[in-house]
Amino acid sequence: xxxxxxxxxxxxxxxxxxxxxxxxxxxxxxxxxxxxxxxxxxxxxxxxxxxxxxxxxxxxxxxxxxxxxxxxxxxxxxxxxxxxxxxxxxxxxxxxxxxxxxxxxxxxxxxxxxxxxxxxxxxxxxxxxxxxxxxxxxxxxxxxxxxxxxxxxxxxxxxxxxxxxxxxxxxxxxxxxxxxxxxxxxxxxxxxxxxxxxxxxxxxxxxxxxxxxxxxxxxxxxxxxxxxxxxxxxxxxxxxxxxxxxxxxxxxxxxxxxxxxxxxxxxxx
Numbered sequence: 001x002x003x004x005x006x007x008x009x010x011x012x013x014x015x016x017x018x019x020x021x022x023x024x025x026x027x028x029x030x031x032x033x034x035x036x037x038x039x040x041x042x043x044x045x046x047x048x049x050x051x052x053x054x055x056x057x058x059x060x061x062x063x064x065x066x067x068x069x070x071x072x073x074x075x076x077x078x079x080x081x082x083x084x085x086x087x088x089x090x091x092x093x094x095x096x097x098x099x100x101x102x103x104x105x106x107x108x109x110x111x112x113x114x115x116x117x118x119x120x121x122x123x124x125x126x127x128x129x130x131x132x133x134x135x136x137x138x139x140x141x142x143x144x145x146x147x148x149x150x151x152x153x154x155x156x157x158x159x160x161x162x163x164x165x166x167x168x169x170x171x172x173x174x175x176x177x178x179x180x181x182x183x184x185x186x187x188x189x190x191x192x193x194x195x196x197x198x199x200x201x202x203x204x205x206x207x208x209x210x211x212x213x214x215x216x217x218x219x220x221x222x223x224x225x226x227x228x229x230x231x232x233x234x235x236x237x238x239x240x241x242x243x244x245x246x247x248x249x250x251x252x253x254x255x256x257x258x259x260x261x262x263x264x265x266x267x268x269x
Contacts (some may be wrong), residue, residue: 013187092124102139128185142171195225203233
């Protein structure tokens, strides 16, 4: 299991605690069945022989914690959109980092579309990224099981923004098309070009070492426009994670770039 845990850490920075190594076997059981393998040792043997790296990608995708839901912490989502109301001379830019299978950016897109129907300002640009190609394929397809759409999605929004297709629900194309999905590794890649007014990076830092958290926070600070905010998960904080961010005075639970933090650079690195 150590080799598999190390693969995940080297690719994504995510750590699996010693008391949670059971999760490795649980997460990889479908992959074992699909490849006709009996044990994790058999999988490791194939991994070592996999010169193309495809199996490594599949293992990492399976091990990533893709837990998410629609309108997770709904008040936070609404506050994000509310913070863009005063930006009227241009399109606000939102970055949903580590977006998993797309429920977070789709929730933002629904709020944006509903605001536009009420005569709001320019619709914000939504960029959503994730390290997992498999998760991004699902996000771009906008297809979810009945269980997934029932997690956090009010019935009126489900009917308004999704179409039933057999046992699944598919987000309307005009909604999905408002989101720009891109593959991005928070640990190794520079931030997407341009400055952002809001960056959502929720429930990611808890899986990383302190050193990586500090490195990522520095990078996110440089990707923010002046006055922009960072949104972390409900159980996450910047306290004790360096001096790049401070709690926002405008919105509870949000964070602003500290005055001493490095300004946004053209490379966003």
